[in-house]
Amino acid sequence: MTYIPISPKERDAMLATIGVKSLDDLFEDIPAKHRFPKLNLPPALTEMEALDELTGLAQANENVRSDLISFLGAGMYNHYIPSVVDHMLRRGEFYTAYTPYQPEISQGTLQAIFEYQSLMCALTGMDVSNASHYDGATATAEAVNLANAQFRGKRKKVVISPTVHPQYRAVIRTYTQGMDMQLVGDDQFPITDYQPSDLLPLVDDNTCLVIVQYPDFFGRIYDYTKLIEGIHAKGALACVVANPTALALFKTPGSMGADIVVGDGQPLGIPMWYGGPSVGFFTTRKQFVHKMAGRLVGETVDSKGQRAYVLTLTAREQHIKRERATSNICTNQGLIALGTAVYLSLLGKKGLRQVAELCYQKAHYAAAQLSKIEGMGLCFSEPFFHEFALCVNRPVEEVNAHLLDHGILGGYDLGQDYPALKDHMLIAVTEMNTKEDIDTLVEVLSEVSHD
Amino acid sequence: MIEAPEQTQVKIVEPTIFDLSSPGRVGVTMPASDVPETALPPEELLRPDLPLPELAEVDVVRHYMHLSSFNYSVDTGFYPLGSCTMKYNPKINEDTCRLPGFLYTHPLQPIETVQGNLALMYQLQEWLKEISGFAGVTLQPAAGAHGEFTGVLIMRAYHKSRGDHKRVKMLIPDSAHGTNPASTGMMGLQVVQIPSDERGNVDLKALEAACDDTVVGMMLTNPNTLGLFDENIEKVIELVHGCGGLMYGDGANLNALLGIVRPGDLGFDVMHFNLHKTFAVPHGGGGPGSGPVGVAAHLVDFLPEPLVGIIEEGEDDMPPLYGFVKPAKTIGRMKAFHGHFGGGMVRAFTYIAMHGPDGLKDISQYAVLNANYLQAKLRNTYKVPYDRICMHEFVAEGRFEGSDVRALDIAKRLMDYNFHPPTNYFPLIVHEALMIEPTETENKDTLDAFADALIKIAEEAKTQPELVKSAPHTTKFGRMDEVKAARELVLCCWLPENFSNQ
Numbered sequence: 001m002t003y004i005p006i007s008p009k010e011r012d013a014m015l016a017t018i019g020v021k022s023l024d025d026l027f028e029d030i031p032a033k034h035r036f037p038k039l040n041l042p043p044a045l046t047e048m049e050a051l052d053e054l055t056g057l058a059q060a061n062e063n064v065r066s067d068l069i070s071f072l073g074a075g076m077y078n079h080y081i082p083s084v085v086d087h088m089l090r091r092g093e094f095y096t097a098y099t100p101y102q103p104e105i106s107q108g109t110l111q112a113i114f115e116y117q118s119l120m121c122a123l124t125g126m127d128v129s130n131a132s133h134y135d136g137a138t139a140t141a142e143a144v145n146l147a148n149a150q151f152r153g154k155r156k157k158v159v160i161s162p163t164v165h166p167q168y169r170a171v172i173r174t175y176t177q178g179m180d181m182q183l184v185g186d187d188q189f190p191i192t193d194y195q196p197s198d199l200l201p202l203v204d205d206n207t208c209l210v211i212v213q214y215p216d217f218f219g220r221i222y223d224y225t226k227l228i229e230g231i232h233a234k235g236a237l238a239c240v241v242a243n244p245t246a247l248a249l250f251k252t253p254g255s256m257g258a259d260i261v262v263g264d265g266q267p268l269g270i271p272m273w274y275g276g277p278s279v280g281f282f283t284t285r286k287q288f289v290h291k292m293a294g295r296l297v298g299e300t301v302d303s304k305g306q307r308a309y310v311l312t313l314t315a316r317e318q319h320i321k322r323e324r325a326t327s328n329i330c331t332n333q334g335l336i337a338l339g340t341a342v343y344l345s346l347l348g349k350k351g352l353r354q355v356a357e358l359c360y361q362k363a364h365y366a367a368a369q370l371s372k373i374e375g376m377g378l379c380f381s382e383p384f385f386h387e388f389a390l391c392v393n394r395p396v397e398e399v400n401a402h403l404l405d406h407g408i409l410g411g412y413d414l415g416q417d418y419p420a421l422k423d424h425m426l427i428a429v430t431e432m433n434t435k436e437d438i439d440t441l442v443e444v445l446s447e448v449s450h451d
Numbered sequence: 452m453i454e455a456p457e458q459t460q461v462k463i464v465e466p467t468i469f470d471l472s473s474p475g476r477v478g479v480t481m482p483a484s485d486v487p488e489t490a491l492p493p494e495e496l497l498r499p500d501l502p503l504p505e506l507a508e509v510d511v512v513r514h515y516m517h518l519s520s521f522n523y524s525v526d527t528g529f530y531p532l533g534s535c536t537m538k539y540n541p542k543i544n545e546d547t548c549r550l551p552g553f554l555y556t557h558p559l560q561p562i563e564t565v566q567g568n569l570a571l572m573y574q575l576q577e578w579l580k581e582i583s584g585f586a587g588v589t590l591q592p593a594a595g596a597h598g599e600f601t602g603v604l605i606m607r608a609y610h611k612s613r614g615d616h617k618r619v620k621m622l623i624p625d626s627a628h629g630t631n632p633a634s635t636g637m638m639g640l641q642v643v644q645i646p647s648d649e650r651g652n653v654d655l656k657a658l659e660a661a662c663d664d665t666v667v668g669m670m671l672t673n674p675n676t677l678g679l680f681d682e683n684i685e686k687v688i689e690l691v692h693g694c695g696g697l698m699y700g701d702g703a704n705l706n707a708l709l710g711i712v713r714p715g716d717l718g719f720d721v722m723h724f725n726l727h728k729t730f731a732v733p734h735g736g737g738g739p740g741s742g743p744v745g746v747a748a749h750l751v752d753f754l755p756e757p758l759v760g761i762i763e764e765g766e767d768d769m770p771p772l773y774g775f776v777k778p779a780k781t782i783g784r785m786k787a788f789h790g791h792f793g794g795g796m797v798r799a800f801t802y803i804a805m806h807g808p809d810g811l812k813d814i815s816q817y818a819v820l821n822a823n824y825l826q827a828k829l830r831n832t833y834k835v836p837y838d839r840i841c842m843h844e845f846v847a848e849g850r851f852e853g854s855d856v857r858a859l860d861i862a863k864r865l866m867d868y869n870f871h872p873p874t875n876y877f878p879l880i881v882h883e884a885l886m887i888e889p890t891e892t893e894n895k896d897t898l899d900a901f902a903d904a905l906i907k908i909a910e911e912a913k914t915q916p917e918l919v920k921s922a923p924h925t926t927k928f929g930r931m932d933e934v935k936a937a938r939e940l941v942l943c944c945w946l947p948e949n950f951s952n953q
Contacts, residue, residue, distance in 0.1 A: 312937050
């Protein structure tokens, strides 16, 4: 099956207009010995057959809506997505449009991005937001680019908290391979005793950026105000990687003095989709806007005197600046950003706070019940949002296998990234988990402890 | 409730969601908590207010429906945006990518519980290898530019692994996309621009002169951004390989090559795919895309981690166990998790499965047919500076002797004829460039109507130039004051002191 709307008769007329005899005649520039390879691919399926095959593949998975009760988070979260979100994302006018380079006929996309930027500023407490990055990890790596550019490459050290998501730290290392950067901090502390203030002694006048996470990878909430003051005293910038749902409840990184706030927008109405696409948000202070990567939408007026929106400050971007651009980013996550804007518009002031409080309440109930199990306990005592590290006192893989037998997707195995946290799992609880789900988890884990 | 700013007479076509907010309205009701209450943390850790809008569901739906009606899209009309491959996006892909088994799986689930996802990813890796002639493919990169960055990292890592530390130069033709030099710049490498010759090919003399033992490689889009397949491609690759460099293929224009030629067979070492161009993943108003990277055998060990591999071969009729594997000398991780699985890979998988080998070849043949047909219809009206059989797109000049009408004006005037304009002012080597890529999913009637409109505009440029220069006239919005946007930098509709609109 193809989607080519040209009949054989029309094709022949078109070939005649061009002045060639056959379709093959159009390809004489291709080296003859490599022209028209026979591709070893399965024969074409009809739509009916394809749907059948894809349905089979999808059903070969166990999903967290109908097959499993999930307590897995670690950077991607199972939240309720109101029906309206996907109905809007399925509008062909949105999803089959290109980047809004022609503003006269792209005001839908442009105004939606402008609203997304505004919503992200409202959530983070920052001045400006760009139109999105690929995900939270790459947005964090772009924060390093901004800081490097801000100091014109003269400060070569980035201090990273060990409680920034391990995969985000890995991506920063990949991104900075050619930048001659020194990345320190995330392997220097016994993780069980680490406090954010431990980072300060590492910050010096060669440091361009300090990166912390909020809530941190273990779900803990810290007020970073003092730390950021200390960072600023050394002339460095502070980047906070934030969970957007938590920002409905907790003090904003903006109010703590952060220079850059980034994160992954997936919790805001985007399905987990086995890891993507999600959306990376990137917000900063107005003074850094010229160093920021990615697209930006600004308000203006059109020739009819109407309020309208355009891509602005494009001179930062690759299609103008080429090798001197702030980043190579071109395609971003426009449609996903739209999804988060629809979600935030729907939930609004009350709804998002309610989601955050439900997460908080349920996670704290789960933590309280789980820590009553003999031989298990919470690893940390700081305030937390909707994730916490639980010591299970035996290999997490074993515990999770047992949970899976009971239809439960257990927590993330922290020993993979933190050897000192062997036998600890990171449990995430959201509004999707009922009390009954939590009680089941407690019950099954109690069995494990008695095995 | 909605008021325009008092100081000006700016008309508001659609208020923002903040303008529309009315305190007390609710869009979604969440269930009450079913667990015993825990006290919130001390107040100094909490935010005092959450300045989000308050709207009912119907307000939100109407607002976004209004916005959607301001957009031009492939679903509503012809979108011949050169280099962007704005083909029709089949509806079935929207259904397959939303199957619950794909939507609601967590990227860190045990592999035993996501064998459907992993089988799909493995199969897609294999298909992309077969289509491109490469030995290995990573699906992790999120977009074309991300794929380029991945490719450049791989090239750099390859030279370093051989102790070859003096390679710092990347050769990039003057017709290249801006992302090529930008991806190179992010690596701290130097860009050496290679000119094009009078037939639109890489200038071989200039290339030969630039080839030395400091060259990392060359980034080449082929067919290039003029829509031309380089007539000396084998010689180009031979020169780059001859000095120890690697050949990077920018797969932005792969829609011309499916079943026509495999870049790996030509000698390319690395290439990114744009699943959102070639394989009908929708562009989403700017993204998300998906930019897998293919590499030749000598670069497989450098691919990003993780790849999908077979962990245990299946016995008898049982399928194998799929899981993740780490390449031996990997450049590392390019993003969190596994790439754009739902939005990119599932749609592209569906598309390839429904085309098969012959259908894929049809795509490229008809994409090239449509471009050549338009070129033939327009070449007597618009100068085509590199006039030969093109591939999936071609570039014309949007200017006329004795008229000050420019490409931008022609682009805007096309909107009055209900067409999306072609890409303009790119590639940089053509004056007043109009870069036209019709794709294979347009019928002859549409192409004829588009050619007629362009011919009519050429006539208008001579007889009524003001009409063209002040276009568009029939669209809801007129030309924008871009200077005002950049000078005032209003980037956000939320300002605390103005927030309340009671």
